[in-house]
Amino acid sequence: MSNIAGKAYAMNVITPIPWYKVWLNRLIFWAALKIPNVLNGLLTLSLIHYARWVIIPRDKFPRLDPSQPKEDLNYSYMLFFSNFNGSWDQYVDSFTFAIPSGLDLFWKMNVKYPKSVPLTPFHNYIQHNQIDTAHYYNAYPMAASNDVKSAKNVKKALIDFNAASSNKSPDEFLEDYNKLLNQLQNDFGEMRPTPIVSLAAQAVKERVMEEQRQSH
């Protein structure tokens, strides 16, 4: 079990919200998507792969099978689901420092939400309502979201460059090549395994690898 895979951390937080306030929260989500710049802060936090908020009405809580009895719930729930780079602390810290009012807006209808500043009550709230990740697969464990964006930029630019410049004279080719490098100058970062997210997670990983080595 781990919330960590490669450079990514998976966070699931599920918080109760009074059913009669759900419409207000939906209105807030709707407005956030409609009004320009509201999500600028979130989008600028480049450590985030994605963040999603979903409201689960109290009579729509998923069941694994129709035979599973329906629960009689007092609350509706808000599921917050995110993958990001770095540790839990780094992520929650960045969130509260960068976009405290945005967080307060999205969670303000939720039961016992303490506001995002000061930090410790917010930390405790997230931790109390977080559900650990039982299974987590990461296809590109060395990639942060910025690496994926850069790789896509490089790929597209190279294909375009090849189509436009491959038959040019050496001088023109060089000029185009230099332009290409200029265009991609912030997409050349190395992609390597470090940094480790936590010493505890690292120790678990090393034990598992050691066991695998011994069983071969």
Place this chain on the structure above:
Amino acid sequence: MTQNLDLTDIQGNIVKAYGSSGFFKARYLFLRVDDGDKGRDFVGAITSKVTSANEKLKGDDALTVTTNMAFTYAGLQALELPTASLVGFPSDFVMGMSKRKDILGDDGPSDPKYWDKIWQEKVHIWISINGKTSDVVEERYQWILQQIKATGGVTLLRGHCGEDGNGNAVDDLPYQDASVLYEKDGVTPTAKEHFGYTDGIGDPVFDGQTNNAARVIGRGKLTRSGDWVPLATGEFILGHVDEAMEYPQTAPRPDLLSNNGTYMVYRKLHENVGTFNKFLDEQSKDYPGGKELLAAKFSGRWRDNGAPLVHTPDNESKAEWDKKFAAADDATQKRMLTDFTYNEDISGAKCPFSAHTRRINPRGSLEYGVKDAFHTPGALVDRRRILRRGLPYGKVKDETSDKGNHGIIFMALNADIKRQFEFVQQQWINYANDFKQGNDKEVLLGNHSSKDPGKVVLQVEPGSGKPPHFVNNIPRLVETRGGDYFFIPSIGALKLIAGGLVDPT
């Protein structure tokens, strides 16, 4: 200024860097506590001479020598602090620096197994002596030796690498000496380190530290209106409100033990001067701006006078800046060194994303030009600042060689080692996702590997059609040779510890 700090209670090294007040010589001692009772007597004896932040450092009746004291977690255990207090310390401090090596990137030649021998010992107490001359440092050192003899219960640990009186390399010195570097005349002190860079210009400023608003420019936190204001005191001193509007959560109980104290990271950093000079010469052969501009691109400041690259991105603008700087008064000079942000250079064309100063303090530029993206421009920066209190050590005898004992005694003070020092070291020096540069490490301090040397990109003006400059084959320029994490108590707390009176109930 809104804070009135109890300067008589706060140790002097927290509020001021002694080096900039004319204390050019320092000696660091490390001791083991063998007996709790006698050890506490020793702490009490030293406490009588511990320098508070209220002492006068400049002027006629000023001090000529200072003494400060701090403890490792093992040290506080050995001095028999109650368990209910000990459990309140944060796990990074409890573990100590060598066990954090995978976070800090202390691998290869920086691995703790190669550190000075003293770090194999049980280090419990750190005592620093800073003096205006070597003589007063020696005098205070002799006084401390007398206290060790008088109380017993503690052992001064040997095992620092350095030189004996005859200039021979030894590995069992009982102390670590440090000193500012001097001009070639051997008399004029400088703020330089062994690679030739000017050090310690942009140290942060916190609330209560200074009444001089001009000192806050470029050193506090950047507000939305573009002004600089002091950082919250709690970022650097326990028992005060921090940038998250709460008291630091790293404080052990009782408050009397933690208030007005802080945490210190002590690191002995060896500088590979020969490798650096060779690397700079080789790389500058095909760098269009020449050797000194390239050296500035590594650091973010020019080596000769610390001019910030953001305002002096090429040789022409540097010449202009130098003229203005030479004609300016002291206050204007200080302002010219610190009054800038990287928002003036979002593309990195002037000061690249790999430059040391940009990495350790991005100066409110992590919004990448997105208007009002965050609550404040410095939202991702203000909780990652550290006070640097250190001095160079040793002398470079052969500028073509890495051998010898010379480098920097780096001391960083912060309220939360993990959130501040370790974050900067791991995420910003040895990694660059926040700068959108993948795993490219900072040039000077990064833990580059000889098997797999690093590279960085020196950005150029976007849309100019010019290619960026690639710096390849970056070797390990700085190696860790020792260190640990320490708790610097207030003077009141020192007295409680000495008296065996710490009681968290």
